[in-house]
Amino acid sequence: MSLELSAIASSISPSATLGLNATVAQLRSQGVDVISLGAGEPDFDTPYHIRQAAKEAIDAGKTRYTDVSGIPELRKAIVDHIFEHKKLRYEPDEIIVSSGAKQAIVLALQAILDPQDEVILPSPYWISYTEMIKIAGGKPVFISTTPDTDFLPTPEQLAAAVTEHTKAIIINSPNNPTGNIWPRSLIAAAAELARKHDFFMISDEIYEDLCYDGYTHISPAQISDDAKQRTILVSGFSKAYAMTGWRMGYASGPRYVIKAMIALQSHATGNPNSITQYAALTALRAPQDCVMDMATCFARRRTLLLFLLAKNGLMPGAMPKGAFYMLLDIRPYLGKQLNGETVENDADFAAMLLEHGHVAVIPGTPFGASGFVRLSYAVNDIQIGEAIRRITAFVRSLQ
Ligand code: PMP
Ligand code: GLU
Numbered sequence: 001m002s003l004e005l006s007a008i009a010s011s012i013s014p015s016a017t018l019g020l021n022a023t024v025a026q027l028r029s030q031g032v033d034v035i036s037l038g039a040g041e042p043d044f045d046t047p048y049h050i051r052q053a054a055k056e057a058i059d060a061g062k063t064r065y066t067d068v069s070g071i072p073e074l075r076k077a078i079v080d081h082i083f084e085h086k087k088l089r090y091e092p093d094e095i096i097v098s099s100g101a102k103q104a105i106v107l108a109l110q111a112i113l114d115p116q117d118e119v120i121l122p123s124p125y126w127i128s129y130t131e132m133i134k135i136a137g138g139k140p141v142f143i144s145t146t147p148d149t150d151f152l153p154t155p156e157q158l159a160a161a162v163t164e165h166t167k168a169i170i171i172n173s174p175n176n177p178t179g180n181i182w183p184r185s186l187i188a189a190a191a192e193l194a195r196k197h198d199f200f201m202i203s204d205e206i207y208e209d210l211c212y213d214g215y216t217h218i219s220p221a222q223i224s225d226d227a228k229q230r231t232i233l234v235s236g237f238s239k240a241y242a243m244t245g246w247r248m249g250y251a252s253g254p255r256y257v258i259k260a261m262i263a264l265q266s267h268a269t270g271n272p273n274s275i276t277q278y279a280a281l282t283a284l285r286a287p288q289d290c291v292m293d294m295a296t297c298f299a300r301r302r303t304l305l306l307f308l309l310a311k312n313g314l315m316p317g318a319m320p321k322g323a324f325y326m327l328l329d330i331r332p333y334l335g336k337q338l339n340g341e342t343v344e345n346d347a348d349f350a351a352m353l354l355e356h357g358h359v360a361v362i363p364g365t366p367f368g369a370s371g372f373v374r375l376s377y378a379v380n381d382i383q384i385g386e387a388i389r390r391i392t393a394f395v396r397s398l399q
Pocket of ligand 1: 099101102103172176206235236238248249
């Protein structure tokens, strides 16, 4: 025996998105005026009525263990919410409430993967998926895409990625980091492959409320009964209700899969936070104006950001249609220098921009998007304006 870490733990990198949050906080504590277009976190406060519900839950003594899968009222509210938004019928025992969508995705992967099972992951993808698949003992199989297809895979690419070891595909639409939205035809193509080769679809729908320019969100579970039976639908409260720190997400899916996820959760964390569950219940049961107000605000910021990028000759990787992210094409700056330092790759670009321009962005490579950096526009108009002014000055200073 030895005191070495496990092979899985040794293969896992810490989250670059959350890491950047910590770096920005540290720089700010040293008095550096940093604008962060980094980690994707709404800058709004959690709406008042949701905060109030949490306070009331504490005073009402809702402080004990709950059902591992979440309080029945909340699971029923999630059932109603999914039906109202997606016309999909689930029963409360086909729902699990977890400590964030993150935990729901890890549980889903742990529930279905055996060692060497493959999970198809179209690039660019959210940073955590690769590590989550590895945590669950599986193997990511990447599909590379380009700006020419708006960073969407083609049906042919999806088909080519399937092997006898394929256990699932992860679909994230609206997408982090590209902001793209899968059209119904592409989701249907994925569902048809899943039917033909008998694998799961994990659908991360956390940005479902943030779609712009008339684009709409489609869940693979909406394609057909067969597709619903093989979809594990994941969503949460972090983005729609500005509740990132509360840690509240959920999954719905086939009963036997949800049951396995509940068993895993019963040992890993037990129930999600009881107070947060009551806050989430109010979030779903109260009028949804706050969600729409925040979505309208993100839509306006996106328009402003795109206008300023175009005005300053900066190039989006593709037109973002949802979420609050987009990729910026930094390939024109590769090989250029500032004070003798060369921009060799997107990580150098992000590091030099932070050092010289005091703007935090995330390198594209950990998202499977080398040659790009991710901009999050979950910041106010003034910060967007100032960030683009600084980025423009930085790229003009490169020789
Ligand atoms: N999925 C995607 C695509 C995300 O960007 C995030 C980041 N918050 C999550 C899931 C996890 O969200 P939560 O805060 O609910 O864990
Ligand atoms: N998901 C957000 C992001 O991509 C928040 C940070 C994280 O959980 O990864 O920036």
